[in-house]
Amino acid sequence: MPNLADLSKRLLVGRALRSAQLSETLLPKRIALPVFASDALSSVAYATQEILLVLSLAGTALLHLTWYAAAAVVVVMLTVVASYRQNVHAYPSGGGDYEIANTNLGPGVGLVVASALLVDYVLTVAVSTSAGVANLASAYEVLAGHEVGLTLGIVALIVLMNLRGVRESGTAFAIPTYAFMLGILGMIAWGLIRILLGHDMVAASARYEIRPESGYTSLTTLGILFLGLRAFASGCTALTGVEAISNGVPAFRKPKSKNAATTLALMGGIAVTMFTGVTFLAIHTRVHIAEHTEDLVGFTGEYQKTVIAQIGETVFGTGSLGFYYVQFVTAIILLLAANTAFNGFPVLASILAQHRYMPRQLHNRGDRLVFSNGILLLAAFAGLLIWAFDANPSRLIQLYIVGVFVSFTLSQIGMVRHWTRLLKTETDPKARRKMSRSRLINGFGACLTGTVLVVVLVTKFVYGAWIAIAAMAVLWVTMRGIKRHYDRVANELRVAEGAAEATTLPSRVHAIVLVSKIHKPTLRALAFARAARPSVLEAVTVNVDPEDTKALQEEWDRRELPVPLKVLDSPYREITQPIVNYVRSIRRNSPRDVVAVFIPEYVVGHWWEHLLHNQSALRIKGRLLFEPGVMVTSVPYQLASSAKLEQKADRAERFAPGAIRRGEPARPSGAEEIVSR
């Protein structure tokens, strides 16, 4: 199995080749922060709301627990950030949680992390777009009631953008992410100033009493504890995306690990500040929010605004510029977060394909075609979830954080193993002390995230977490199956050392050129076949229409073509079977010969032209591939319309998806490749 460390080497080798270009594309911290943090920071937009929604199930009675839940979330977040700073130093190759689990806990566990991450990509798209639309609808109530359609439309838009191959640039990430930070931090600051100035800030929804849901009216202590834990589990959505930086270390400027760790700390600080600030303002302004609006006593409107929107209205005033600004940048950053899943997916798929857990072609992640299939798959699953859960972020979030915490926990456990292994051989006391410290941090992280995982599973299983677990299980089994298949094939294809196969040659080449009529492609195929100087060369046609065949023979003789024409009869008017049978008869008569079948093809420019041409050529090729001792040669003839398509193909190769996150250079157009040796 190829080592994951290859990734970094490949990047180093790439840099050695064209360092001038590459240094430009490596990211300074001020750009890396927005590129990798949009996902993590965007979750601030819904984390507080999720805590409030759970606690509101019991009416307003338990809202005071918000502080405890939020504080617990902050503790977990700081722990996770501290843990991942260790990961970044230990695994600078960008393999992330999958690499760590795979290396330290074995491929089975690594695959669990991979499944969890794949499920998470789907949910990131579903949750982020749904939350983005909810914030747009809070600003423009006319959109309310059309959330599902809007969300699906936005997913379609992101898909289109990605399929078209929009060039990623650091600036494109930087502006909206900084605008979002400015918006949220500005809102918090302005709110604090107004509080200090003694302004009375009360949310519009504060006046609605919340009716407890049935079953939550008189809770036991255990019930209260359970609800508090569930609120905490929901609040942990704030942590999604924290791991992004650990996947992107190769894209940082040198010293990569150090810069990445610093950026991680910065991001953690900003996320904690924003989350704390938003939660404080939500409590202070007494935002009341309920899963079902009918539980909000006195609420007559149709649409319940998001917590961010309610705070914005309270701090800046209804309809104020500040309110619209915050809503707008919140929506944008959420869509940006959804977009990151579309970029992250091919990176992970590529690594999994390298390990043969996914179709091999995904390994070549720069490939547009493969990338397109990945995008469509991701979008289809996300769309399904959006549709099934009515684009309701609160319902989708029940599924979300299982995967996140599975990979957090397993990667932290893997890190503990990593340090333990290193400590076995390390003798330098200073290095040992550092390692022990790292192990302590990761160990604490593992315990804490493991606990959270258990809390999440227990409190959310019936609310949707089971779906995420089931999806992970299906993925795990599928990927194992793919791996087994590849292993079996590799075994079948293996050549023994010194095997004779390497040197035995077929005795002669019997070439046949398939002819249906005499036109330029046929003549080219004949010329190429003759140039290849086979031992025997004949043209072959299938007689499906005696009149056509006669005309062909006459023209053949008249033109004095220097190759004999053989006619195969076909009483059932098929083309493929007579050719297959003829090829078999040649092989039967001289088993040591190889049969070379030349097929003239013409190359057209539009997809619909493909439907009109070459279908029988394709089918014949497909069938002949099953015959042993046969090689099939396509001799293309390019029609005028094909030139356009070639240019398009050349152009399509140029933009690699997610390149900026991997620190890859932009591809020059029509670049000459460097040929060595």
Add this chain to the structure above:
Amino acid sequence: MPNLADLSKRLLVGRALRSAQLSETLLPKRIALPVFASDALSSVAYATQEILLVLSLAGTALLHLTWYAAAAVVVVMLTVVASYRQNVHAYPSGGGDYEIANTNLGPGVGLVVASALLVDYVLTVAVSTSAGVANLASAYEVLAGHEVGLTLGIVALIVLMNLRGVRESGTAFAIPTYAFMLGILGMIAWGLIRILLGHDMVAASARYEIRPESGYTSLTTLGILFLGLRAFASGCTALTGVEAISNGVPAFRKPKSKNAATTLALMGGIAVTMFTGVTFLAIHTRVHIAEHTEDLVGFTGEYQKTVIAQIGETVFGTGSLGFYYVQFVTAIILLLAANTAFNGFPVLASILAQHRYMPRQLHNRGDRLVFSNGILLLAAFAGLLIWAFDANPSRLIQLYIVGVFVSFTLSQIGMVRHWTRLLKTETDPKARRKMSRSRLINGFGACLTGTVLVVVLVTKFVYGAWIAIAAMAVLWVTMRGIKRHYDRVANELRVAEGAAEATTLPSRVHAIVLVSKIHKPTLRALAFARAARPSVLEAVTVNVDPEDTKALQEEWDRRELPVPLKVLDSPYREITQPIVNYVRSIRRNSPRDVVAVFIPEYVVGHWWEHLLHNQSALRIKGRLLFEPGVMVTSVPYQLASSAKLEQKADRAERFAPGAIRRGEPARPSGAEEIVSR
């Protein structure tokens, strides 16, 4: 353009080869009747009902017009049968209406007929399955309310049967068709006997008064005339399928034309008897039926039974064996009629493809793959209609007969032209008299069917006929476009007489073998490439992973493979572009050389295995086809699992769809083809 008469020649040629087999498969009249008449006879199941439904719009006031409408339908039917007897004698090749219109009225008009027939195939499926389900639901009321799902399910079942390649046999058609005739004629006979015995036979629905629809309460004379004409137009659905025999002449025993004409007359007689009998019983038992059940005053049930079912209940008694028998055989014959569309489509498509109005691959109508696409297309459109019209046969029938009468009218006009042309040269007075008589019959047929067409268009345009017209127009334009495209390509590919292209050869062959690792497929490709003895031979690998590449080079040297290995660098980790660029550079250096690219491929057995393998080989091949002066050779290596798939492919070729209707022999399994010259 190839002559349609080829079809018959091809069949003669086929017969000369294997006459013993063929005479068995040619149909005697007693089998030909059920094979070709199921479609025409099945329409008896709904024709009477459609007349009653239209007249019931005005309550019971106009029900006495039923007789007039039915009589008019009978006149048209007898005329059409008489006309088609002329067609059968004049065009025994089985080309049918399309051939007649094309030959006598030019390709533009021929294409109109073709479009009409294609639309009709779709509607035959939709109407017949819907009507079949309606009759099933009349017998088993538990099915009522699930018509759409049931109908779609039955279409799916027919599709599956056809995709699986069920062998057609005359007996399979004969038994249900004769059972249906027995059922309907028996019901009529038993009804008449009971009337003669003086039994009082009144349908259960006779007691419900019919409330006229708004707008039909007090009709003017013109209004009554219009409604009467509309009822007549609806009753003309009895004529659908009459033309089937004229498409099947080649499948008859000798003398083909005479036997076909006799069968046609027989079918006409039976159809008229059944239609008249059913209509008589419907009137006599006073079956009341309405488009909307709320117009049936006093009707409390949920499901309104079909007219056939109501008559069956009245004649045989509710829940009697006779009633269930009639319902069952009616449902079966309707499904059989739907199935004939699935057989008729590839025949027409094949002729259209021969004339280059449809993708060329459809020409080879024995081909399973092509046939499958045709089936799925047909089923998809029919399913769409069933869904859009709630599987309601009465609503679907509004679209139905436009196409039928377009092709009736145009083929009769064509026949008039045909006889006129023959009369110009014919001198034998006896023959002239016969031709004049035929011309008179066809001329009368043209006038009558033309009139019916106008009536249908006027009375039904707004009720759905416009959809059929629009679909025909779209088909017409599309087929013209396809033809234009093929003509343009043929022009581009034409070789001038004595052009040098036929004899100039590329100076040398520069062969490259693409290598990713050393396994059996690679070694086979190397051996085959060496056997072809090119001027230059090199192995080429793309360096996407320096470590893998290094390992490959080492193994290459260790195994002492007798071909130099060249490494192409790929800083962007793609495979295709570096290879394309390298091939271009070879061509640039020696433009008169041809580059032969050998690609090792392995052949797998399951569709899902295809997803896991060879994708980059496929893509490379696809891209290289755009390069001039390149030929691409696939060297297949068959994995163990591929053997199964080959057997499957061999087996799939054996059953040709619709063979029985074309008088083609069954294909022997694993037959040796006869190779001439």
